[in-house]
Amino acid sequence: MRDSPLFKIVWAHLTGRKRQTLVSILGVMFGITVFIFQAGMITGLQNYFVEKTIQSTPHIQISNETTASEKPVAAKAYPENRDIWFSIRNQKDRLEEDKIKDGLQIASLLENHPEVYGVSPSLTSQAIFKLGVLDVSAIVHGVDILRENRLFNLEKDIVQGSVIRLETVNNGLILGSGLAEKLGANLNDNLNIVSPNGVSLPMKVVGILSTGLRDLDDQRAYSSLRNAQKLMKAQSSHITDISIKLRNIDKAPELADEFENRFGYRAVDWKEKNAAVFSVFKIQNIVTYLVILSILLVSGFGIFNILTMMIYEKMTDIAILKAIGYTDKDIRRIFLSEAMLIGLAGGVLGLITGLVISIIAASIPFRIEGFVSSERLNINFNPLFYTIAFIFGLLTTAIAGLLPARKAAKVDPLHIIRNQ
Amino acid sequence: MPEKTILEARHLDKYFYDPVKFHVLKDINLRVEEGEFVSIVGSSGSGKSTLLYTLSSLDTDYEGEVIIDQTALRSLSNDDLARLRNRSIGFIFQSHYLLADFTAIENILLPGLKLGKRSKPDLLRAALEKMDLLGIRDQADKAVNTLSGGQQQRVAIARALINDPKIIFCDEPTGNLDSGNARIVFDLLKDLAHNYKQTILMVTHDESYQTDRQIRLHDGRVVD
Numbered sequence: 202m203r204d205s206p207l208f209k210i211v212w213a214h215l216t217g218r219k220r221q222t223l224v225s226i227l228g229v230m231f232g233i234t235v236f237i238f239q240a241g242m243i244t245g246l247q248n249y250f251v252e253k254t255i256q257s258t259p260h261i262q263i264s265n266e267t268t269a270s271e272k273p274v275a276a277k278a279y280p281e282n283r284d285i286w287f288s289i290r291n292q293k294d295r296l297e298e299d300k301i302k303d304g305l306q307i308a309s310l311l312e313n314h315p316e317v318y319g320v321s322p323s324l325t326s327q328a329i330f331k332l333g334v335l336d337v338s339a340i341v342h343g344v345d346i347l348r349e350n351r352l353f354n355l356e357k358d359i360v361q362g363s364v365i366r367l368e369t370v371n372n373g374l375i376l377g378s379g380l381a382e383k384l385g386a387n388l389n390d391n392l393n394i395v396s397p398n399g400v401s402l403p404m405k406v407v408g409i410l411s412t413g414l415r416d417l418d419d420q421r422a423y424s425s426l427r428n429a430q431k432l433m434k435a436q437s438s439h440i441t442d443i444s445i446k447l448r449n450i451d452k453a454p455e456l457a458d459e460f461e462n463r464f465g466y467r468a469v470d471w472k473e474k475n476a477a478v479f480s481v482f483k484i485q486n487i488v489t490y491l492v493i494l495s496i497l498l499v500s501g502f503g504i505f506n507i508l509t510m511m512i513y514e515k516m517t518d519i520a521i522l523k524a525i526g527y528t529d530k531d532i533r534r535i536f537l538s539e540a541m542l543i544g545l546a547g548g549v550l551g552l553i554t555g556l557v558i559s560i561i562a563a564s565i566p567f568r569i570e571g572f573v574s575s576e577r578l579n580i581n582f583n584p585l586f587y588t589i590a591f592i593f594g595l596l597t598t599a600i601a602g603l604l605p606a607r608k609a610a611k612v613d614p615l616h617i618i619r620n621q
Numbered sequence: 622m623p624e625k626t627i628l629e630a631r632h633l634d635k636y637f638y639d640p641v642k643f644h645v646l647k648d649i650n651l652r653v654e655e656g657e658f659v660s661i662v663g664s665s666g667s668g669k670s671t672l673l674y675t676l677s678s679l680d681t682d683y684e685g686e687v688i689i690d691q692t693a694l695r696s697l698s699n700d701d702l703a704r705l706r707n708r709s710i711g712f713i714f715q716s717h718y719l720l721a722d723f724t725a726i727e728n729i730l731l732p733g734l735k736l737g738k739r740s741k742p743d744l745l746r747a748a749l750e751k752m753d754l755l756g757i758r759d760q761a762d763k764a765v766n767t768l769s770g771g772q773q774q775r776v777a778i779a780r781a782l783i784n785d786p787k788i789i790f791c792d793e794p795t796g797n798l799d800s801g802n803a804r805i806v807f808d809l810l811k812d813l814a815h816n817y818k819q820t821i822l823m824v825t826h827d828e829s830y831q832t833d834r835q836i837r838l839h840d841g842r843v844v845d
Contacts, residue, residue: 205734206730206731206734206735209723209727210720210722213720213722213723214722217722517718518720518721518722520718521718521720522720522731523703524679524706524712524718525706525707525712525731525732525735525780526703526704526705526706526707526708526710526732526735526736527703527707527735528699528700528703528704529699529700529703530700531735614679615674615679615680618674618679618714618718619670619674
């Protein structure tokens with residue numbers, strides 16, 4: 202290859218215009234670096250969120266969704282008739298409890314389902330947390346802590362205290378880290394919880410939990426199921442939610458449908474629950490690809506320009522090469538190779554700098570507060586991005602080189618030589 | 622030794638269409654035999670350069686037949702013509718048309734490397750031999766733009782010779798040189814023809830150059 206006269210010509214052209222060659226290599230390199238870093242950062246964050254979500258939230262959650270007002274009974278009597286108007290003011294619903302009837306039985310049925318890894322029934326309610334003069338509204342999540350811990354590995358996320366003290370300490374309470382911060386609560390502090398029913402319970406902070414998912418950490422406190430039921434003045438069979446973890450997470454949507462049909466309660470799988478977040482992810486990914494496309498488009502134009510200028514400058518060289526026996530194909534190959542070499546060099550450099558920047562960024566402590574909170578950037582080093590970026594780079598440079606190369610191949614040596 | 626026809630033109634006609642239709646070459650019939658040194662002379666505008674480019678495969682827009690080494694050019698594709706030029710034709714133009722990015726010897730090697738018949742060392746030896754013959758051996762590794770006009774033209778001649786072509790076409794090979802260098806280059810061509818049996822067809826406006834045979838062109842017609 203190195204001895205081939207074509208390669209020598211290519212090399213002479215590229216090294217003859219060092220600065221321009223360098224600039225176009227840098228253009229390609231920049232596009233690929235940015236893409237690798239951006240894609241790694243964004244998908245890294247996305248993966249972190251998904252991982253945390255799968256770990257810390259139910260794959261399927263069964264709950265009794267209390268729907269808002271139904272249509273008036275009178276309206277039901279004349280469903281299609283639009284000539285009749287109803288006016289019912291200040292309609293009040295029958296009290297509908299959000300409890301799941303026979304919830305504990307449903308839970309034990311689910312426990313025996315072959316696809317289910319574990320089940321944790323819970324009672325969830327809004328409540329006011331009072332500490333000193335502070336009032337904070339949050340959610341009390343009454344659980345059987347051993348079952349909950351088996352499902353969500355709470356022990357791993359505990360930053361202070363311990364999970365088991367929820368069992369051993371009467372009136373124990375585990376706060377989410379964000380909630381604890383809002384309340385200014387520390388381990389072993391005493392505080393009061395007031396339910397919507399007006400029941401007030403003194404509680405003791407036995408643990409502080411940080412899952413990394415902001416929604417949970419800022420809003421949720423765990424108590425024993427018993428205490429939550431006390432707070433709601435409910436019986437010991439009263440539960441409002443059943444959290445389910447599956448053996449195979451991909452089956453969540455179909456199993457959610459199955460459970461919904463079987464038990465008559467709303468079953469939401471994790472993808473559906475986070476649909477809004479996933480649609481944001483989708484847009485982020487589109488933007489990432491648009492960024493690399495636009496940067497590579499610009500460097501593609503640069504390469505196109507340089508080659509076009511090169512062809513005008515080397516017109517007589519092309520003519521004489523053809524006169525001494527080089528074919529159109531040889532000439533086309535020269536200029537295409539120049540474009541591809543720029544793409545190759547820019548691509549390799551871009552991969553390296555992208556990787557290096559990603560490694561550096563991943564190692565810098567960096568506090569993120571978004572959907573998730575983390576102590577550093579979670580960067581995705583998926584080789585797929587590196588492959589895509591490299592292929593993109595080569596493809597754009599090849600396309601950018603194609604037109605000038607074809608133009609060079611069409612140079613008529615007679616025309617050039619006779620007109621000199 | 623029986624004479625062998627290297628180049629033949631049969632009923633060659635050519636027209637220019639721009640700006641108006643113009644009959645440049647009119648029914649040209651000619652032959653060049655192996656080892657002959659032939660010049661085409663004529664006044665400016667007589668069509669002599671046009672004839673040369675038509676005969677040498679660079680200009681393909683003509684009527685009639687051109688045959689080089691028993692091959693009718695009309696039957697060849699563009700790529701085949703390029704391969705024919707590479708293998709069997711050498712060119713020397715008024716300008717040297719050397720590639721400025723390369724040294725003298727690299728320029729000479731270009732057609733040889735394209736042909737790819739000889740190994741690199743063989744090719745290098747051949748190139749140095751040709752340079753020796755043309756008296757420019759000591760210039761081999763110099764960049765071509767550091768050479769004098771006469772030396773550059775001699776490098777161009779060496780490039781034309783490297784694949785031992787059947788025929789060399791020259792278009793005013795001495796046109797850009799001073800009279801001293803012009804004489805040297807012409808004598809070299811003559812030497813190649815007489816001592817190395819190199820077939821040469823040369824276009825010149827200078828009728829004082831003594832070649833084996835002169836073809837005189839007037840208004841697109843061979844006279845004499």
